[in-house]
Amino acid sequence: MNRIFGLRLAAVAFTLGVVLQPSPSHASPAAPARSSEVRMDHISIVATGRGSPVILIPGLSSPRAVWDGVVPGLAKSHRVFVVQVNGFGGDAPGANLTPGVLDGIVADLHAFIAKEKIAGAAVVGHSMGGLAAMMLAKAHPTDAGKLMIVDSLPFIGTLYSPAATTTLIEPQARAMREAQVASYGKPVNEAAAAAIADRLAAKPESRAKIAAWAKAADPRVSGQAMYEDLTTDLRPVMKDITAPITMVYPWGAGGQTKPLAEAMYKGAYADAPQVTFIDIGDAAHFVMLDQPAAFQAAVTAFANAR
Numbered sequence: 622m623n624r625i626f627g628l629r630l631a632a633v634a635f636t637l638g639v640v641l642q643p644s645p646s647h648a649s650p651a652a653p654a655r656s657s658e659v660r661m662d663h664i665s666i667v668a669t670g671r672g673s674p675v676i677l678i679p680g681l682s683s684p685r686a687v688w689d690g691v692v693p694g695l696a697k698s699h700r701v702f703v704v705q706v707n708g709f710g711g712d713a714p715g716a717n718l719t720p721g722v723l724d725g726i727v728a729d730l731h732a733f734i735a736k737e738k739i740a741g742a743a744v745v746g747h748s749m750g751g752l753a754a755m756m757l758a759k760a761h762p763t764d765a766g767k768l769m770i771v772d773s774l775p776f777i778g779t780l781y782s783p784a785a786t787t788t789l790i791e792p793q794a795r796a797m798r799e800a801q802v803a804s805y806g807k808p809v810n811e812a813a814a815a816a817i818a819d820r821l822a823a824k825p826e827s828r829a830k831i832a833a834w835a836k837a838a839d840p841r842v843s844g845q846a847m848y849e850d851l852t853t854d855l856r857p858v859m860k861d862i863t864a865p866i867t868m869v870y871p872w873g874a875g876g877q878t879k880p881l882a883e884a885m886y887k888g889a890y891a892d893a894p895q896v897t898f899i900d901i902g903d904a905a906h907f908v909m910l911d912q913p914a915a916f917q918a919a920v921t922a923f924a925n926a927r
Contacts, residue, residue: 657669659733660707660715661715661729661732661733662707662715662716662725662729663706663707663715663716663717663722663725663726663728663729664704664705664706664707664725664726664729664730665704665705665707665712666702666703666704666705666733667685667702667703667705668700668701668702668703669692669696669700669701669703670692670695670696670697670698670699670700670701671696671698671699671700672698672699672700673698673699673700673742673743673924674699674700674701674702674737674739674741674742674743675695675699675700675701675702675742675743675744675745675924676702676704676730676734676739676742676743676744676745676765677691677692677701677702677703677704677745677746677750678704678726678730678744678745678746678747678750678751678753678754679704679705679706679709679747679748679750680746680747680748680749680750680751680773681748681749681843681846681847681850682709682834682835682838682843683709683710683747683748683750683834684705684709684710684711684834684837685703685704685705685710686710686830686834687747687834687907687909687910688703688909690909690910690913690916690917691909691913691916691917691920691921694917694920694921695920695921695924698924698925699743699924700739702733702737702739702742704726704730704750706722706726706842706846707842708838708839708841708842708843709834709837709838709839709842709843710834710837710838711837714839714841714842717839717842717845717846718841718842718845719845720845720849721849722842722845722846722849723749723752723753723756723846723849723850723853724756726753727753727756727757727760727761730753730757730764731757731760731761731764734761734764740763740764740766741763741764741765741766742764742765742766743765743766743767743768743769743923743924744757744758744764744765744767744768744769744864745768745769745771745920745923746768746769746770746771746773747771747772747773747907747909748771748772748773748906749773749846749850750771750773751770751771751772751773752773752774752775752850752853752855754768754770755768755770755773755775755855755859755862755866756853756855758862758863758864759855759858759861759862762863762864765864766864767864767865767866767867767923767926768862768864768865768866768867769866769867769868769869769919769920769923770866770867770868770869771869771908771909772869772870772871772906772908774886774889775854775855775856775859775889775890776853776854776855776856776889777850777851778790778851778854779889786854787852787853787854790851790852791851791852793851794847794848794851794852795848797844797847797848797851798844798845798847798848799844800844801840801841801843801844801847802840802841802844802845804840805839805840805841809836814832814835814836815828815832817831817832817835818831818832818835820875820905820906821905821906821907822874822905822906822907822910822911823873823874823903823904823905823911824910824911826910827905827907827910827911830910831907831910856892859890859892859893860892860893860894862893862894863894863895864895865895865896865897866890866893866895866896866897867896867897867898867899867919867923868886868890868896868897868898868899869899869900869901869908869916869919870882870883870886870898870899870900870901870908871900871901871902871904871905871906871908871911871912872900872901872902872904873902873903873904874903874904874905874911875905879900879902882900883898883900886898899919901915901916901919
């Protein structure tokens with residue numbers, strides 16, 4: 622694998638937030654929930670629009686605002702449910718201060734889908750949100766009618782080595798979690814924030830948003846979620862995910878080429894029964910920020926497809 626390409630994607634799992642410690646002002650409890658917001662133990666959900674259901678799940682340390690570019694268009698013909706993980710976006714951490722963040726996200730989504738009677742929804746997940754979407758589809762096969770996975774892998778450890786296992790990754794993941802959690806309440810390292818954002822986006826305006834979002838996230842939640850992301854391996858169960866998958870991946874930023882990106886993602890999803898791949902060039906991990914028009918077109922086509 623191209624080393625630059627691997628390092629860029631590895632940043633997705635753990636560097637976002639390792640040195641982005643929110644100041645005490647960011648660590649205060651979240652503002653009261655908005656009237657349209659449903660708050661659960663691990664997530665909150667805001668709904669808008671009318672039509673067939675679409676669920677949008679953001680990634681590590683990201684607020685629901687990461688989807689701002691696509692929600693208005695989708696809401697014209699869909700009921701859009703926009704998720705935010707408790708502890709991100711300045712929200713209070715809720716139940717996410719204890720282990721089981723990913724399982725909690727999946728459990729809350731399943732309960733919400735049952736309550737709202739929206740089984741068979743189109744589910745879109747970015748990064749860690751993509752991992753959660755696949756976990757939901759595996760655990761509750763009727764909840765997701767189809768999946769769009771945006772720059773996420775069944776096991777991120779394969780970025781280090783094709784032979785990587787959760788056992789090999791776990792000690793490093795644990796150390797990174799401990800460092801992240803210990804940073805709670807300490808001053809922000811602005812230079813490190815900018816350097817990390819540079820790895821995750823290609824455009825200056827995208828990088829500015831990412832740095833601000835990471836600084837607003839509770840590092841205790843980011844640390845635990847990061848650990849679970851790194852130590853979750855869905856490769857053995859990919860063959861059991863019956864929901865069709867549309868896999869969106871970026872290329873062109875950081876020196877990676879389309880052939881390298883294509884080979885990695887197609888290899889990672891080789892065991893999934895139904896996968897369609899969409900590549901978006903001149904973009905990094907936050908492809909929805911770097912190439913909003915192309916991403917909007919991809920999400921709209923996915924949501925509208927029968």
